[in-house]
Amino acid sequence: EAGVTQSPTHLIKTRGQQATLRCSPISGHTSVYWYQQALGLGLQFLLWYDEGEERNRGNFPPRFSGRQFPNYSSELNVNALELEDSALYLCASSFRGGGLEQYFGPGTRLTVT
Amino acid sequence: RKEVEQDPGPFNVPEGATVAFNCTYSNSASQSFFWYRQDCRKEPKLLMSVYSSGNEDGRFTAQLNRASQYISLLIRDSKLSDSATYLCVVRDPRRIQKLVFGTGTRLLVSP
Numbered sequence: 001e002a003g004v005t006q007s008p009t010h011l012i013k014t015r016g017q018q019a020t021l022r023c024s025p026i027s028g029h030t031s032v033y034w035y036q037q038a039l040g041l042g043l044q045f046l047l048w049y050d051e052g053e054e055r056n057r058g059n060f061p062p063r064f065s066g067r068q069f070p071n072y073s074s075e076l077n078v079n080a081l082e083l084e085d086s087a088l089y090l091c092a093s094s095f096r097g098g099g100l101e102q103y104f105g106p107g108t109r110l111t112v113t
Numbered sequence: 114r115k116e117v118e119q120d121p122g123p124f125n126v127p128e129g130a131t132v133a134f135n136c137t138y139s140n141s142a143s144q145s146f147f148w149y150r151q152d153c154r155k156e157p158k159l160l161m162s163v164y165s166s167g168n169e170d171g172r173f174t175a176q177l178n179r180a181s182q183y184i185s186l187l188i189r190d191s192k193l194s195d196s197a198t199y200l201c202v203v204r205d206p207r208r209i210q211k212l213v214f215g216t217g218t219r220l221l222v223s224p
Contacts, residue, residue, distance in 0.1 A: 031210065042117075042200070043157070043214040056208055090156055094210075101147075102212060104156040
């Protein structure tokens with residue numbers, strides 16, 4: 001069974017640009033979560049999508065946004081990129097409604113120059 | 114105070130050794146706890162959930178102490194392949210979908 005997939009693996013952008021990251025959950029999972037892991041820091045919760053809707057977000061500015069598609073895949077958009085947005089962005093999925101166990105994808109490493 | 118705190122290590126142990134990590138959490142209402150393993154530049158992988166009664170999976174044993182608000186992970190007979198960062202994870206009791214991660218404890222197992 002395929003796990004969570006993310007694309008691209010690496011992304012290099014310049015300050016002020018926009019970045020789009022994509023995630024496909026495990027088949028049967030309807031919840032998708034986004035986390036940011038900056039160097040030397042723990043994973044920080046960004047967003048939770050379930051059944052196509054944003055259900056909750058962490059302490060991040062509005063320029064971090066996203067959506068979930070009818071097939072439960074998800075997109076994370078980061079607008080007006082800043083240098084400190086450079087991090088590993090991890091997507092996780094679970095069964096419906098914030099299921100107990102979350103399974104992570106390999107991540108997208110975003111570098112902002 | 115951080116929501117989840119771990120000793121960053123590294124813990125350097127020889128193969129075959131027994132090693133234990135502790136993690137403390139600040140919210141006494143927390144109900145669900147996990148240990149994840151993260152290899153260098155890879156995604157976290159669920160190692161085990163931590164139940165009130167404690168649980169064991171092969172060489173790995175997890176314990177929960179609610180009174181003192183800490184979780185422990187014991188690894189027996191360490192293997193070279195156990196070298197990784199171990200993340201203590203607590204579910205936010207106010208928002209069950211939110212996992213709060215510790216910054217991890219690094220383990221290095223040497224021959």
